[in-house]
Amino acid sequence: MIELGQALVFGILIGGVYALMATGLTLTFGVMKIVNMAQGAFLIVSTYLCYALWQHFGLDPILAAFVVMLPMAALGLVVYKLVIERLERIDPGLTIVATFALALITEAFLALIWGPNQKTTTPVYFNQAIHIGQLVVPRAQLYACLLAIVITVALRQTIKRTWLGHAITAASENPEGARLVGIEPARVGAWIFAIATGSTAFGGAALSFLYQFTPDTQDAWLGLTLSVVILGGLGSVAGAFAAGVLLGVAESLTTAYVSVRWATAVPTLLILVVLTIRPQGLFTRLTRQDAAS
Amino acid sequence: MNGHSKRVLCCAVAVLATTLAGCAATGSSSGSTSGPLTIGMSLPLTGPNADVAKAGYQGYKLWAAQVNANGGLLGRQIKLDVLDDGFDPNQTGTDYTRLISQDKVDLLLGTFSSLLNAPASAIAARQQMLYVEPSGGSAALFTRGFTNLFFAQPGTTASLPNLFVQWFASLPASQRPTTAAYVTQDDPSASPAIAVFKTKLAALGVTTVYDQTYDPSTSNFDSIAAAVAHTESQMIIQGSVGDDGPQFVRSLEKLNYSPKILFQTNSPADQAYPTAVGAKNTEGVFTMEAWSPKASYPGNAEFVASYTKTYASLPSEDAANSFTAGQVLAAAVKAVGRIDQKALADWLHTHTVNTIVGPLKWDATGDPLGTGLLTQWQGGTLQVVAPKQAATSTTIVNPKPAWSAS
Numbered sequence: 297m298i299e300l301g302q303a304l305v306f307g308i309l310i311g312g313v314y315a316l317m318a319t320g321l322t323l324t325f326g327v328m329k330i331v332n333m334a335q336g337a338f339l340i341v342s343t344y345l346c347y348a349l350w351q352h353f354g355l356d357p358i359l360a361a362f363v364v365m366l367p368m369a370a371l372g373l374v375v376y377k378l379v380i381e382r383l384e385r386i387d388p389g390l391t392i393v394a395t396f397a398l399a400l401i402t403e404a405f406l407a408l409i410w411g412p413n414q415k416t417t418t419p420v421y422f423n424q425a426i427h428i429g430q431l432v433v434p435r436a437q438l439y440a441c442l443l444a445i446v447i448t449v450a451l452r453q454t455i456k457r458t459w460l461g462h463a464i465t466a467a468s469e470n471p472e473g474a475r476l477v478g479i480e481p482a483r484v485g486a487w488i489f490a491i492a493t494g495s496t497a498f499g500g501a502a503l504s505f506l507y508q509f510t511p512d513t514q515d516a517w518l519g520l521t522l523s524v525v526i527l528g529g530l531g532s533v534a535g536a537f538a539a540g541v542l543l544g545v546a547e548s549l550t551t552a553y554v555s556v557r558w559a560t561a562v563p564t565l566l567i568l569v570v571l572t573i574r575p576q577g578l579f580t581r582l583t584r585q586d587a588a589s
Numbered sequence: 590m591n592g593h594s595k596r597v598l599c600c601a602v603a604v605l606a607t608t609l610a611g612c613a614a615t616g617s618s619s620g621s622t623s624g625p626l627t628i629g630m631s632l633p634l635t636g637p638n639a640d641v642a643k644a645g646y647q648g649y650k651l652w653a654a655q656v657n658a659n660g661g662l663l664g665r666q667i668k669l670d671v672l673d674d675g676f677d678p679n680q681t682g683t684d685y686t687r688l689i690s691q692d693k694v695d696l697l698l699g700t701f702s703s704l705l706n707a708p709a710s711a712i713a714a715r716q717q718m719l720y721v722e723p724s725g726g727s728a729a730l731f732t733r734g735f736t737n738l739f740f741a742q743p744g745t746t747a748s749l750p751n752l753f754v755q756w757f758a759s760l761p762a763s764q765r766p767t768t769a770a771y772v773t774q775d776d777p778s779a780s781p782a783i784a785v786f787k788t789k790l791a792a793l794g795v796t797t798v799y800d801q802t803y804d805p806s807t808s809n810f811d812s813i814a815a816a817v818a819h820t821e822s823q824m825i826i827q828g829s830v831g832d833d834g835p836q837f838v839r840s841l842e843k844l845n846y847s848p849k850i851l852f853q854t855n856s857p858a859d860q861a862y863p864t865a866v867g868a869k870n871t872e873g874v875f876t877m878e879a880w881s882p883k884a885s886y887p888g889n890a891e892f893v894a895s896y897t898k899t900y901a902s903l904p905s906e907d908a909a910n911s912f913t914a915g916q917v918l919a920a921a922v923k924a925v926g927r928i929d930q931k932a933l934a935d936w937l938h939t940h941t942v943n944t945i946v947g948p949l950k951w952d953a954t955g956d957p958l959g960t961g962l963l964t965q966w967q968g969g970t971l972q973v974v975a976p977k978q979a980a981t982s983t984t985i986v987n988p989k990p991a992w993s994a995s
Contacts, residue, residue, distance in 0.1 A: 299819055306811045412640040414832050414861045423842035423867060423992070434811065434843040507808055508832040508865055516806060551812035556801040557775070559812070 298430045303552040304545060305431055311544025312441030313506060315537040317499040317517055318524035319447055320492035322536040325525050327468045328488055330380060330388070334395040335521065336514030337402035338493050342368055342500025343509050344410055350417045350504070357417050358439060361501035365494045372493025376486045384485075399514060406511035414508040422505045440502035447498050448537045451491075455533065464488055468531065523563040527570055529577025538579055542566070625668035626661065626928075628653075628918070629694030631684030631709065633701060636676035641701050641907045645723060646671065647900055648908035649698065652915030655895070662922050670694050674705065682708040689716045695928050698914055699741075701907065703727035703777045710738045719933045721917045723910035727777040731954040737934045738955035741914035742879040743946055745956055746782040749877050752963035752975045753852060754789045756985065764987070766823030766849050770799035772813060772837065773828025779854050783828040786852075790826075798822045807833065814840035823849045829856040835865035842870060842992045849988035851875065857966060858906060871966035873989030879961045880909040880946045881973045883981040888916075889945040913944045947979060 317339060324332040342364050349360040379398065383390040421435035455461035466474040467481040474481055503509060503517070524543060528535030543563055551559045570578055630649065632642040653667045661667055670692050674680040681700060688694045689712070697713055699706055699722025706725030713720035714735040722738070726745040730738070744751070757765065769790055773783040780802055787797060798820040801813065814837060817825060825848045827837055834856020841847065850873075856862060857876035882893045882903060892912055896904040904912075920942045921933040941950045950958045963975040965986060972982035 299815075302815050302819075303812060306815065310809050310811065414859070414865070416835075416861070416865050418864065418867065423839055423870075425843045425845065427845075432815070432844050436843070437811070508835060508861065516808065547809065548812045552816060556772075556803040556807070556813055559809075560804040560806050 299552060301431055303548045305433060306437075307545030307548030308541055309434065309437035309441045309544070310548065311541030312444040312537070313437060313502055313540075314520060314524050314543055315540030316440060316444035316447060316502055318521035318528075318536050318540060319444075319451065319495045319499060319533070321521045321525050322528070322531070322533050323451075323488050323492040323495070325522070325530065327464060327531045328485055329468070329530070330384075331392045332380075332395045332492075333392055333518065334375070334398040334402065335492075335496070336518030337399040338368065338371070338496045339499050339503065339517055339521075340406065340509065340511065340514045341371070341402060342496045343503045343513075344406055344415075344500075346497070346501045346504045347410075347415055347417055347509075350419070356419050357501040357504045358419075358443065361443075361497040364500065365497040368497050369490040369494030373486055373490040375493070376489035380489065381482055381485065399518075403511045403514065410511070412510055414510050415504075416508045417504040419505055436505055440506060443498050443502060444537065444540070447495060448533055451495070451533045454491075460484075460487060520563060523567055526567055527578055529579045532577070532579045535577060535579025539577075542578070624665065626663065626665040626696070627668050627670050627692070627694045628696045628698055629670040629672075629685070629688030629692060630698045631672040631674045631681050631688065631700055631705075633676035633705065634671075634673040636674075638676045638701060641905075644905040644908040645701050645911040647896070648723075648904065648911035649915060651892075651896055651899060651908075652912045652919075654899075656915070656919055662919060663926070663928070674700070676702075676705065678704055678708050681705045682712055685709045685712045689713075689718060696918060696922070697721075698911075698918060699723055699725065701725075703730055706730060710735060713737060717930055719918070719921070719930045719937075721914045721937075723914040724907070728781055728956075729777065731956040733954075735955065736938070736953065737930065739917060739934075739937055739951055740955055740957050741917050741944070741946075741949065742910060743949065743957055743959040743961045744879075746778055747785060747956075748960045749782040749854065750786045750789055751960045753875060753877070754786070754793070756963065756975060757790065758793055760987075765793070765795070767794065767796060768798045768820070768822045769795045769824040769826060770817045770820055770822035770848075771797060771801075771826050771828075772799070772817065773802050774805055774807075774830050774833050775802050776805060776828065776830050779828030779830055782854055783826060786826050790824075795824070803833075805830070805833075808836065810837045810840040811843070813837065814844055814846065817841075818844050818846035825851050827851075827853045827856075829853045831856065831859070832865070834859075835862055838866040838870065838874075842866070845992060847989065847991045851989055858964070858971065860905075863966075863969065867993060868969055869993035871969065873986040874966045876964055876971075877961045878906060878964050878971075878973075880906050880913070881962050881964060881971070881979070881981070882909075884945075884947070884962060884973055884979045885981075886945055886947045886979065887943055892945050909945060913946050913949075916944045917942050917949060 321335045324330050345364040346357045346360040349355040350357055379394050380391055383394055424435045426433045463479045463484045466479055467484040471481040524536055524540045528539030547559045547562045550562050632646055634642050653669055657666050672684040674684050697718050697720055700709055701724040703725040706722045710720045714737055720738050721741055723741050728745050728747045771783050771787050773780045799817050834853045852875040857874050858878050863871050921936050925932045925936050941948050962973045962979055964971045965974050973980050974982055974985050
């Protein structure tokens, strides 16, 4: 029973981390329908920036995320204006190629600046845990999971309660209709991209103290975060959080009760099962557009 | 002379000219006895193992510079012909084929990892060229019947556990852990070694309480660590390759589960290891190394000093291994006195070569007849604890102290 409880605790906490990493992709892929292959690279840029602030100024990575968020949002805005917006006008499919190229260039720049060797941050809590009876709750994962909940709630409230959120929803669901009521989808797109890129700061901060990282760490996280977004349903921030937790719990239970080898196959298997049963994802309703296509 | 005779004569002259041209081409390549001695190699200078290859290449360059400063080999200066394979086994094969057939190098030196050395050594064997490799210790490489392959490290994955098991067997029965957990990455340099550990320790009465192999892409070790902790295993043996080693330790730290003995392959020798697990938490962790900057083998201190002066950083094990491969090749060439691939291989099969990683001797398959260095983190430094002739510390930390909180 303790083993089951421990597996569930680990699963929920790591699931929160997965959701945190997927936050930006939920917006760009889920809401804007842009497959941003550079999202993993943005995540790693944030990780390195948090690492630099921790190394040079001793700033805790979680606090550093609030500093890193602003330049990352600016980077997102620049990338959208210079690359995404122009290519969307020509052929939306080109954004995949362009962002993939951007990811490769970013990786090379990171390697030039910080080298190819592994880095990590070690704030005081990186190897500490809270013991509740016989259950162990790692502090690092707990803080990352709490951060994920805060970011998810903040983004959800922004989308549901603010004018910008309504504009985002309108522009993504019906661009022509949005224009008729004075919402310019391109401008809204720039905002979404800036928010999505800025939010990678929090995932990057968590990554910096949970794992070791190198410039090519982005590859592994891009695949995993895509799994989370697809499972949760495109555009659903809360769905992405729930999908992350589901994925984490499934991985943890597989490791504990099936085999360690099968744990890495869990995201792919879950996607296969979920898309067979609910093609629209776990937490979004089937729209008329989805049903028709 | 009639027309037919003229045509026959023309054909004969053409054949003769072609033959002479062919002879001239051969004479200017591997058969040449003047000009620089060309040594070919393909390294993963770009791609995921670029950092390893960079250090390895620097080791090769340092060796070549030292040989050239001392008059070269057979009175000829050495010239390295280096290609980049991007850590792609197919490209490695293409590169070594080009080095032999197009660039017509005089000698070959090996590349890095078992993955790349497998195709490269097969091509060298097909072309009957001597192949000394600085890396590629997977036991599978030495089961193919090649007689021209030589591994320039003290031991392969099969012999990796020997020194640790010898030390373990020397402990009084009351001090020996009776249970062990085996966790290994699915990797040719790790999982075969862990299988040998399990067999040898089981023969000494150690009960296996956990045995799992994880995928190389595994990044979350909390659940694995929890399962190991649940078994209350007294000893943990991990086949780690890179950051999986420190990640697993970090997961154990979070659980506050500290075994009496912890052995990890590869990872503890990484420069980033103390930072990743916390400097105090390295204390007592065992690993095996092919080389140590502190080992007292002849020429080792000079190599470390020379490398540090040239590249402004301490040499890595990869740099030392490529330097060693160069030493092995040079010893054979000097002893044989000519570039005769078969004679060079025959000489290496029957002689011991003194190198910076210790004396090297091989069996018929090129598998070295020795073991590496058993090392242990002590007081923030990786110390050699066995074999005795290379030891830099006479004590062994046992049991490993509990984890420090930070």
